[in-house]
Amino acid sequence: MPTPFVFITRQIASEAIERLREKAEVEVWLQESPPPKTVLLEKIAYTDGILTMLTDPIDSEVIQAASSSLKVISQMAVGFDNIDIAAATRRRIPVGHTPGVLTETTADFAWALILAAARRIVEADRQVRQGIWKPWGPDVLTGLDVYGATLGIIGFGRIGQAVAQRAKCFNMHILYYSRQRKPEAERALGATYVDLEEIFRRSDILSLHLNYTPAAHHLVNRERLALMKPTAILINTARGAVVDSEALVWALQNSVIAGAALDVFDPEPIPHEHPLLQMENVILTPHIASASRETRRRMALMAVENVLAGLEDRPLPYCANPEVYS
Ligand code: GLV
Numbered sequence: 485m486p487t488p489f490v491f492i493t494r495q496i497a498s499e500a501i502e503r504l505r506e507k508a509e510v511e512v513w514l515q516e517s518p519p520p521k522t523v524l525l526e527k528i529a530y531t532d533g534i535l536t537m538l539t540d541p542i543d544s545e546v547i548q549a550a551s552s553s554l555k556v557i558s559q560m561a562v563g564f565d566n567i568d569i570a571a572a573t574r575r576r577i578p579v580g581h582t583p584g585v586l587t588e589t590t591a592d593f594a595w596a597l598i599l600a601a602a603r604r605i606v607e608a609d610r611q612v613r614q615g616i617w618k619p620w621g622p623d624v625l626t627g628l629d630v631y632g633a634t635l636g637i638i639g640f641g642r643i644g645q646a647v648a649q650r651a652k653c654f655n656m657h658i659l660y661y662s663r664q665r666k667p668e669a670e671r672a673l674g675a676t677y678v679d680l681e682e683i684f685r686r687s688d689i690l691s692l693h694l695n696y697t698p699a700a701h702h703l704v705n706r707e708r709l710a711l712m713k714p715t716a717i718l719i720n721t722a723r724g725a726v727v728d729s730e731a732l733v734w735a736l737q738n739s740v741i742a743g744a745a746l747d748v749f750d751p752e753p754i755p756h757e758h759p760l761l762q763m764e765n766v767i768l769t770p771h772i773a774s775a776s777r778e779t780r781r782r783m784a785l786m787a788v789e790n791v792l793a794g795l796e797d798r799p800l801p802y803c804a805n806p807e808v809y810s
């Protein structure tokens with residue numbers, strides 16, 4: 485068998501690339517920006533495996549351009565909404581992803597945003613740097629108490645549950661909503677299942693942890709934001725398109741809610757002129773919730789494990805479309 489060829493769309497941990505090089509010829513896209521679609525179309529036409537990032541649009545056009553020898557698409561992320569899974573499945577191409585290894589790191593980051601937004605840390609830092617250190621005052625930069633507050637979690641999978649776990653130490657009331665009720669996790673974490681309307685109404689802090697699917701598109705819309713408490717804070721580390729950002733701007737401008745912290749946006753990067761960039765009560769980070777050095781190393785190794793399995797015609801250990809094997 486000739487040596488298989490693998491294209492990696494970004495520089496990843498060298499240890500992971502070395503591992504792949506033992507079995508395959510590897511080309512790495514070295515630029516800081518993702519490869520343009522023309523490059524994806526060109527590479528996928530002769531590659532045996534492709535290791536992708538969430539910034540790569542692996543849509544039906546790209547998948548149709550794949551060579552008949554393409555044996556695996558391996559995404560270095562837990563989410564894979566950038567990949568047309570149905571199109572891959574039709575061509576019987578298994579798609580890998582990296583669940584589990586980034587759970588705790590992402591939950592830590594959601595918590596960093598919760599605390600930063602509730603206690604206005606970024607805004608305070610900005611003021612100090614700008615030379616605005618107001619005399620100590622009873623109302624200066626007052627925020628929301630996290631300890632004892634009500635935390636709403638939408639999407640109660642691995643990451644949502646890891647966020648709830650941390651909330652226990654803050655003595656929070658934990659509400660959750662997910663498509664399916666999860667009685668065991670509920671008991672273990674002391675969380676209460678409520679419907680969507682109730683979670684918007686009752687949460688002091690509402691954090692999103694669901695997968696992006698068409699059903700989740702703009703789940704956070706104007707109507708639901710209007711149900712929230714004026715003191716409430718919205719946290720999004722899931723996917724940008726879960727939130728209707730126009731509705732969010734409306735809610736923040738009209739004090740319908742108190743603040744937001746967003747690690748994801750639709751589109752990414754957020755356009756320069758977006759009104760959210762002008763708002764003091766908004767924290768914006770560039771999709772870095774899983775970005776710890778150790779977790780990114782583990783994600784790269786896991787993505788390589790998936791590539792190797794695909795090249796060797798073994799079932800992918802972490803497969804997003806296991807139906808290709810039935
Ligand atoms: C990050 O957003 C991921 O899906 O891994």
Ligand code: GLV
Pocket residue numbers: 638639640641642644661662663664693694695
């Ligand atoms: C997963 O978190 C779900 O929404 O069921």
